[in-house]
Each structure stands twice: as C-alpha cells, then as structure tokens.
Amino acid sequence: MFRFIVILLAVSAAGCSVFTRARKAQDEVSARGRGESESVAAPPDLRNRPLSWLVDFAMTNRPSVVAARLAVEDAKLNLKQLAADAPIVSKTPWTSLKLTGNAGYDVVSEQSRHLDGIEFSSDGTFSGSLSLGVLVYDFGRYGAAAEAAGENLIAAELNLTETGFSVFEEVAGAYFAVHEKSALLEVAMTNEFEYAEHLRRARDLLDAGEAQMLDVTRARLDLSQARELTVAASNDVTVALAELMFALGVDAERADASALLPAPGEALASVRQAFSDSRYTFGEAFVPARTNAPAMAVARAKLRAASAKVDYALADLLPSVSATTSLGWTDPMWIWRGGINIVQSVFQGFRKTTAVDRSVVAMKSAAAAVDEEEQRLSRALEIAIAERDNAVKARETAGASLADAAENLKTVKMQYLEGDADRIDFTSSVSAYTTALGSRISAFYRGQTAEAKLFRTTGRVPVWTEKKITEVK
Numbered sequence: 001m002f003r004f005i006v007i008l009l010a011v012s013a014a015g016c017s018v019f020t021r022a023r024k025a026q027d028e029v030s031a032r033g034r035g036e037s038e039s040v041a042a043p044p045d046l047r048n049r050p051l052s053w054l055v056d057f058a059m060t061n062r063p064s065v066v067a068a069r070l071a072v073e074d075a076k077l078n079l080k081q082l083a084a085d086a087p088i089v090s091k092t093p094w095t096s097l098k099l100t101g102n103a104g105y106d107v108v109s110e111q112s113r114h115l116d117g118i119e120f121s122s123d124g125t126f127s128g129s130l131s132l133g134v135l136v137y138d139f140g141r142y143g144a145a146a147e148a149a150g151e152n153l154i155a156a157e158l159n160l161t162e163t164g165f166s167v168f169e170e171v172a173g174a175y176f177a178v179h180e181k182s183a184l185l186e187v188a189m190t191n192e193f194e195y196a197e198h199l200r201r202a203r204d205l206l207d208a209g210e211a212q213m214l215d216v217t218r219a220r221l222d223l224s225q226a227r228e229l230t231v232a233a234s235n236d237v238t239v240a241l242a243e244l245m246f247a248l249g250v251d252a253e254r255a256d257a258s259a260l261l262p263a264p265g266e267a268l269a270s271v272r273q274a275f276s277d278s279r280y281t282f283g284e285a286f287v288p289a290r291t292n293a294p295a296m297a298v299a300r301a302k303l304r305a306a307s308a309k310v311d312y313a314l315a316d317l318l319p320s321v322s323a324t325t326s327l328g329w330t331d332p333m334w335i336w337r338g339g340i341n342i343v344q345s346v347f348q349g350f351r352k353t354t355a356v357d358r359s360v361v362a363m364k365s366a367a368a369a370v371d372e373e374e375q376r377l378s379r380a381l382e383i384a385i386a387e388r389d390n391a392v393k394a395r396e397t398a399g400a401s402l403a404d405a406a407e408n409l410k411t412v413k414m415q416y417l418e419g420d421a422d423r424i425d426f427t428s429s430v431s432a433y434t435t436a437l438g439s440r441i442s443a444f445y446r447g448q449t450a451e452a453k454l455f456r457t458t459g460r461v462p463v464w465t466e467k468k469i470t471e472v473k
Contacts, residue, residue, distance in 0.1 A: 044250065046259040051175050051274045052464050054248060058171045061249035065167055068160040075153040082149050086142045087135040096135045103128035123133040127329035136321040144312035151305035155298050162294035165456035173451035174244035178260055180445040181236040182267035184438050187276040188233040191434040192226040198426060199223050222427055270470040271444050282385050285458050289381055290374060292459030299373040313359040317352050376456060384453040391447030398440040405433040
C-alpha cells in the first residue's frame, strides 16, 4: 500500500509539473496571439561585425531556425510518447504496464406510502476497481511505429541542418549585396564627381570665351543624369540593408541598419572576402553531395520512415495479445479477475487492407521524392559551379577592362583639357571607366555568393577566410 501511495504521489507531481510548464508557455505567447506588443530585448550591436558573427546571430534569431528546432523537439517527444505503447516483448517492457482505478457511490431511491402521505428514502453502496493490464505482444506494431518515428526524428534534425544552411546562404548573399551596392554607390558618386568637374571646366572655358553656352548646358545635363544614378544606387543600398536585416531576423526598429555599412570610402577601396575560391568540378562535387547534402538526407530519411509505416500497416492486420488482472469491490463484496486477451478484427470494411495499400503508395511517393531531390540537387550544384566559374572569368576580364578604361580616361581628360577631345569622348571614357569598375566589383561579390551556395548544395561546413582585399581602385 505504501508503494502504491508513493507511485501515486510521483505521478501526481509529474502531472503538476507538466501543467505548470504548459501554462507558462501559454503565457509567453498570449500577447502575440492577441496582437499586442511585447517588451523587446536590447538592440544588438552590429558595428564592425564579421560575416561569421552575423550568421551565428541569425541562427539564434530567425523564426525559421526556431521552428526547425521545435520540430526536432516534437519528433523526440513523439518517440517518447510511442514508448508508452511498447509491449512487454520490447526494449522497454516497463512501459507496457497500464494501471487504472475508479471509485463511485451508487444511490437507489425508494418510495413508500403511509397513511399520512408518500415518503422517499435512498440507500447507497460504494464500489470501485483497480486494474492492471500489460500488452504482451503486438506482432511488430510498436517496432514499426518506433522505426518510423526514429526516421522522422532524423529527418527533423537534418531539416534543421538544411534550414541552417539556407539561413547561412541568405545572410551571406545579403551581406555581399550590401558591400557590393555600397561600392557601386561610391562608383556612382565618383562618376558624379567627374561630371561635376566637367561642368566646372565648361563654365571656366565659357568665361574665357573658349566654349559655348551649349557646352555648359550639355555638361549640366550629364551631371543631372549622374546624380540620378547616384540616387538610384543609394536606394539599392537601402534595399540591400533591409534584406540583410530580414536575413538576420531583426526588426528594423530594433537595430541601426547603417551600422552594417562599410566606412565611407572603404567599400570602393577594398572588397570583403569571406570564402576562398574553390576549384572542384561538378563531377568531383556531385558524388559526395548526394550523400552529404542535407536535403538529400532528409528525403532518404522520409523514405525509410514511409517503409516502416508499411510494416506497421501489415502488422496491424495481425492480432494483439494482452494480459489483464483487476480487483473490484462493491461493498461488501470483493471480486478479482484475470485473463489473457487476444484481439483480432474480423471485418472493418477493408479499412486495414486499404491502409496497407495507402502506405505502399506513400512509400513509392517518398521514393519519387528522393529521385526528384537528386535532380534538384544536380541542377542547383551545376548552376552554382557555373556561376562560380563565370564570376572568376568575369573578374579577370573586368580587371583587364578596368585597367584599359582607367588609362583611357586619364588620356581623354588630358586631351579634353588641352582642347583635343570633345564632350562625347569625355563622357564615353567616364562611362566606360565606371562600367568597368562596377563590373569588377559585381563579379567579385557574385563569386562570393556562388561560393556560399556551394556549401549548402555540397553539404560542406563553411570554411571562413574573412579578410579585406585592396585590389579594386
């Protein structure tokens, strides 16, 4: 009796603990459910943060990562909940015991007639029972269900890894976009400066009688168009900052987005490299990617889970064996019962046989999903490698073009000052120089973005080589 009381108290304490945790969790999300504002944490300090720090920050704050972690926790709890239905012929036989109890008081009312009227009386008896049941054997139901749940847990953990790679890729792409757009803004400002100098020179020549008013008007038009390009480039920087804040999982009012910008003049003076250039080909990368890419591993885990569900559907066609013993009392009588129960459904409208067919269809669908994911991986990897190779070639070509354009601009400016070149030559040389400079910057950051994509598609852990390269002038 003492042991029974101890067990009852332990179960009650566990129930109270679960109740408290559930209510606390409800209180934490109640404000969001009502659409009310919540107290927010202190804004993060984003000044001078490297890309690796930003990625780690996003892994904590992005809702998609939080949801993926909760999916892993739910899969673990599902596996734990399934263990409660394990038969005695299993690795956890103690979970097969089921103890239930009930008590009641039955009242019977009677009426009797007397000379002075009708009287009502009642009499009652106490009753109760205590039953202990154990599932002896279920012909593989629990084993199949546990295997499916285990594979779903693996899929959830791999999906968390895949989500992490996706967030990493989004943050890296947004980070490179901010630095690229900042550099292009400085290119546009350089272009504007050149045309401002052109206008000043045209006015000086007009005052000296060596130019016409038309030359000043055209120079003013060139400057206006250059300013429009600067405004557009500035807007691109704002959009890139918004995308980076979203990738980090930070609301705009919680942090200073401008802290993520490079220092004035730094974006054009140097470029930010986070990853070294890879050299492997598609053929060298695809074979290990089929094994290591998280998306492929998730698809295979779901296929194994679907196969286990076929085993469960087949086992559900067979009977289950359980043993029960119970002690009941109805004051003043005591009754003890015990026995072996074998349960087998004879006819349920073909529900169980249809469940087998559906599980087979689901398994075939999961197998097709594996093939589809492999094709998707092949395409993504081939595109990422092509983008990487294209960026490398574009960087080399743009580097040579930039050197030629800079030399051409220098020559034309000297000729223009001496009167040997006209406005068209000047504007063409400025446009060629700024275009080559922008192409050089874009090619570099396009290559860095491609390298970030390759980590996800190949399933490789990112290797950080963060540094500044002062190769763009």
